[in-house]
Amino acid sequence: MDDHTRDTLRRFGAFRNPEESESSKEEGENSGLSVDYYKIPITNPTTKHVTPYIAECNDIIEALEMSYAEGNVFKATWRKCAARLGLQKKGNDGIRDAEKIVFFGDRIWETENAKQNN
Numbered sequence: 001m002d003d004h005t006r007d008t009l010r011r012f013g014a015f016r017n018p019e020e021s022e023s024s025k026e027e028g029e030n031s032g033l034s035v036d037y038y039k040i041p042i043t044n045p046t047t048k049h050v051t052p053y054i055a056e057c058n059d060i061i062e063a064l065e066m067s068y069a070e071g072n073v074f075k076a077t078w079r080k081c082a083a084r085l086g087l088q089k090k091g092n093d094g095i096r097d098a099e100k101i102v103f104f105g106d107r108i109w110e111t112e113n114a115k116q117n118n
Helices: 003-011 022-029 057-063 068-083 094-116
Strands: 039-042 053-056
Touching (some): 053 057, 068 094
């Protein structure tokens, strides 16, 4: 991650307080609570006159009313991309996320296929 990206992420609060203990970071990752890798600053929104903001993965999932399978594909894709910025879930790798995308993508396909054939 380059310095500009790191500074931007820090400025928008996407990183935890640096004084936070390692144990509390791990606790958050394994608790289901909101964690840094599910937040990303939008510094230059597409729509003009929109104030920069922090996008959170779960907010988007809920706003779009994603199904369980759709939400899992979205989260796995988000984690895979966030890892490129240094925002990685401890112990996670691209293979695990790719497997989730395939598994839940198949579930989405099965659901849509069943709708069309009924």
